[in-house]
Amino acid sequence: MMKFIKCQLEGDIFEIVLNRPDAYNAFHVDMFAEFKEACDVAAENSARIVVIKGMGKGFSAGGDIGMMLKQEREEDFHHVMDLIEGITLSLARMKKVTIALVHGAAAGLAFSFALSCDYLFMHQDAKLAMNFNGIGLIPDGGGHFFLAKRVNEQMAKQLIWSGKKLSAEEALQLRLADGVFQEEIDTYQKACVKPFLNMPLQAFVETKMIYFQQSEPQLLAVLQKERAAQARLRQSHDHKEGIQAFLEKRQPVFQNV
Structure with missing residues (x-):
């Protein structure tokens, strides 16, 4: 039984x-392991639409800092990256219509996962941020690939480098979001999913x-490059300084070493 992921199949809709x-x-x-398991279940069950959302105040803050501190062994790092890449590929190749419903914030890796869905809808007060720069890392989970698919490469690069928090309206203008809603997330879900049930979803999946x-080789190459770069960066002074600054609630002092 899962503890950190809740799943529910109701008719043609599977909630994660x-x-x-x-x-x-x-x-x-x-949580990564459970999310990967949930994606595998979703891929095989009878649902035609998969909805991903967060419990509580927001979608997700991304990777857990405490987990990063515990990744002392190389095999621990690669195990986590295996799970991250497995989730990304499962969502990207899933023969369903996948919908991310973001409220609160989707930061870092959570932003990458949301972008890997077919649709990304945001509450009007929600925020998106590729905020890896604060801890001296780069996006993973295919973040480079999905950002560049949505915006041009130059804009993607600047969003990654700045770590800017994007409002729902800004994300909509950049076409990082596919729609903005004002209702409570469960109320909006019923409204936004219903029209899909009367659409030719089999054709959509084709x-x-x-x-x-067509793009799978490029995504696989990006995931491989993200893993290699992340492995190098996690050994850097700037990453360690970024983590320490986060824990101490201060601005990091990067030295590019």
Whole structure:
């Protein structure tokens, strides 16, 4: 039985709910494993639409800092990266229509996961941020790939480098979000999912697979490069300084060493 992910199949809709609200749904190893399992279940069950959302005050704060501090062994790092890449690929190639419903914030890796869905809808007060720069790392989970698919490469690079928090309206203007809603997330879910049930979703999936199969080699290459770069950066002074500054609630002092 899952502890950090809640799943529910109701008719043609399968819900995956990030369920670690006391930590703003930040991902640690066990949560990654459960999320990957939930994606595998979703891929195989009878649902035609998969909805991903967060419990509590927001979607997710991304990777758990405490987990990063515990990744002393190389094999621990690669185990986590295996799970992250497995989740990304499962969402990207899933023969369903996938919808991320973001309230609160989707930061870092959570932003990457949300971008890997077919649709990303945001509450009007929600925020998106590729805020890896604060801890001296780069986006993973295919963040480079999905950002550049949505915006041009130059904009993607600047969003990554700045770590800027994007409002729902800004995300909509940049086409990082596909819609903005004002209602409570459960109320909006019923409204936004209903029209899909009367659409030719089998045809939708065929289109999705054509595009995915065309770009799959590029996504796989990006995931490999992200892993290699992350492995190098996690040994850097700037990453260690970024983590320490986060824990001490101060601005990091990077030295580029």
